[in-house]
Amino acid sequence: MSKKTVSDIDLKGKKVLMRADFNVPLDENGVITDETRITAALPTINYILDQGAALILMSHMGRPKNQPNPKFSLEPVAKKLSELLKKEVIFNDDGAVTGSVTVAAAAALKPGQILLLQNTRFRPEEEKNDHRFAKELADLGDVFVNDAFGTAHRAHASTVGIAEFLPGVSGFLIQKELDFMGKALEKPERPFVAILGGSKVSDKIGVINNLLEKVDTLIIGGGMAFTFLKAQGYEIGKSLLEADKMELANELVKKAQEKGVKLLLPVDVVAAETFAADAPFVVVNINAIPAHSLGLDIGPETAAIYTKVILEAKTVIWNGPMGVFEMPAFAKGTEAVAKAMSDSDAITIIGGGDSAAAVKILGYEEGMSHISTGGGASLEFLEGKKLPGIEILQDK
Numbered sequence: 023m024s025k026k027t028v029s030d031i032d033l034k035g036k037k038v039l040m041r042a043d044f045n046v047p048l049d050e051n052g053v054i055t056d057e058t059r060i061t062a063a064l065p066t067i068n069y070i071l072d073q074g075a076a077l078i079l080m081s082h083m084g085r086p087k088n089q090p091n092p093k094f095s096l097e098p099v100a101k102k103l104s105e106l107l108k109k110e111v112i113f114n115d116d117g118a119v120t121g122s123v124t125v126a127a128a129a130a131l132k133p134g135q136i137l138l139l140q141n142t143r144f145r146p147e148e149e150k151n152d153h154r155f156a157k158e159l160a161d162l163g164d165v166f167v168n169d170a171f172g173t174a175h176r177a178h179a180s181t182v183g184i185a186e187f188l189p190g191v192s193g194f195l196i197q198k199e200l201d202f203m204g205k206a207l208e209k210p211e212r213p214f215v216a217i218l219g220g221s222k223v224s225d226k227i228g229v230i231n232n233l234l235e236k237v238d239t240l241i242i243g244g245g246m247a248f249t250f251l252k253a254q255g256y257e258i259g260k261s262l263l264e265a266d267k268m269e270l271a272n273e274l275v276k277k278a279q280e281k282g283v284k285l286l287l288p289v290d291v292v293a294a295e296t297f298a299a300d301a302p303f304v305v306v307n308i309n310a311i312p313a314h315s316l317g318l319d320i321g322p323e324t325a326a327i328y329t330k331v332i333l334e335a336k337t338v339i340w341n342g343p344m345g346v347f348e349m350p351a352f353a354k355g356t357e358a359v360a361k362a363m364s365d366s367d368a369i370t371i372i373g374g375g376d377s378a379a380a381v382k383i384l385g386y387e388e389g390m391s392h393i394s395t396g397g398g399a400s401l402e403f404l405e406g407k408k409l410p411g412i413e414i415l416q417d418k
Contacts, residue, residue: 024418025200026191028066028167033073035133039163040070040193041180041411043170043395044081044099052098059172060102062395066169066193067107067136076131078163079103079111080139080180081170088146090117100138112137119145120158128162142180149178156183169193172374172396174411175403185414192415195395200412202371202392203339203403211336211369212238217328217359219244220342220376223267228405229341234277239284239335241328243320243344243355247288250275256308259293260316286328290321292345292352299349319345320355332362341373341404347380356380364389374400 042063047055054060070077086094100113112135116124119140127137139159142148147155156179160166166188168174173181174196184190192200206214216233218226223246233240242250245262252258253268254275278285289308293315294301305321306312320328325344332338340363344355356377363370364386372378374394381387394400399409 025197025412026416026418027197028069028191028193030418031165031189031191033070033075033165036075036165037078037128037131037163038070038075038165038167039078039080039159039184039188040066040167041170041173041184042067042079042081043172044079044096045083045172046099048098054098054102057102059395060099060106062195063169063193064106066167066195069194070167071134071136074133076133077136078128078131078139079136080142080159082143082148082173082178082180083141084143086141086143088143088149090140090144094141094143096138096141103136103138107136109136114140116140117144120155120162125162142178145179147179149176151177151179151183153179153183153186155179157187160184160187163188166190167193168411168415169195170411171196171199171394171399173399174396174409175399175407177410181411182414190415192412196412198392199394199396199403202369203373203394203400206337206339206369206371207236207404207406210236213335214337215239215241215331215335215339217241217243217332217338217340218342219246219340219344219356221245221262223249223264223271225401226342227270228407229401230274231277232404232406233339234274234281234283237283239286239331240278241286241331243288243324243328243359244342246342247320248317250287251308254287257311257313258317259311259313261293261311262316286331288320288324289327290323291317292319292321292354293317297346299351301351303351318349319352322354325355325358329358329362332359332368333366335366335368337369337371338363338366339371339373339404340377341375341400343376343380347376347383353380353384357384360384360386373404
């Protein structure tokens with residue numbers, strides 16, 4: 023799946039409309055608490071400006087319920103961008119997003135200048151992918167660049183509709199996602215290992231099914247492992263269970279056997295009587311989970327087995343923590359996986375969401391080949407689904 027990128031087209035003298043993902047967290051005073059998503063967009067922004075183009079940026083933030091809401095204004099993003107780029111980012115608090123003040127500002131924009139639009143979700147037409155709103159956005163510029171992988175799975179006016187009216191290409195962030203995740207799924211260097219964690223099997227059914235067609239080994243951890251263990255006949259105490267997914271879990275185990283895929287489940291777990299950071303805990307074999315306890319992490323023996331498999335791999339994709347990593351006592355399994363991936367010579371890909379957060383918190387970010395910027399988008403990509411925000415971009 024080879025898509026044109028910003029570097030494949032001539033931008034000089036053009037007005038470029040770029041969809042970024044500036045959906046950043048704010049504290050109660052409107053201060054940005056994590057600017058990762060803003061800094062991630064800078065390479066594409068700087069490239070566009072260096073090419074002698076004018077830049078119009080757009081993004082959503084939060085869920086303002088399709089109407090203007092000062093709590094979700096992109097003004098703090100404009101200020102932060104101005105600081106990072108060391109140049110003015112023009113911003114108007116335009117509740118209509120494409121109102122007359124914005125149309126005038128876009129018309130007056132000179133090469134090298136930047137305009138940030140107000141939150142696209144202030145308009146009800148955004149999430150409906152309404153073609154009139156998409157046309158209003160498209161009319162502001164000459165070229166469309168999508169660099170918001172985190173929303174690429176949603177067909178909205180600013181991610182998909184706009185490409186009906188303007189030629190669309192990817193920015194460097196989306197290009198990196200396609201290079202790493204796309205190549206891993208289409209032509210992986212083997213052995214190819216996938217690690218899936220998180221609490222629910224139901225969230226990952228599509229991903230497991232798709233990966234069983236592609237991987238050599240599938241490692242399961244996190245709360246979802248207990249549904250598999252219970253389905254295999256183990257007693258799991260008060261551990262997380264999706265009883266209605268047990269049959270499916272066994273079918274997935276059977277499918278793995280038929281495909282010759284090694285499917286690894288925990289052999290020991292860290293169990294506690296209560297779900298609390300300071301709860302006393304024990305490490306037990308999966309044959310011996312106490313009836314009144316719940317598993318909150320994979321055990322050390324499991325972590326050692328998983329580590330060995332990771333270190334022997336050539337491509338590793340990880341989505342979902344191995345335990346309750348927010349509590350230090352139950353973060354050891356997740357940390358073991360993060361460390362193994364960081365130590366490995368393999369292509370290591372973190373598929374967004376909680377595992378991306380865990381890797382950052384635990385300090386293993388630098389050791390990874392690629393950390394995906396999308397949560398839901400990464401999952402759908404791993405499921406083998408087509409992402410509308412990427413499909414609409416021009417092919418090479």
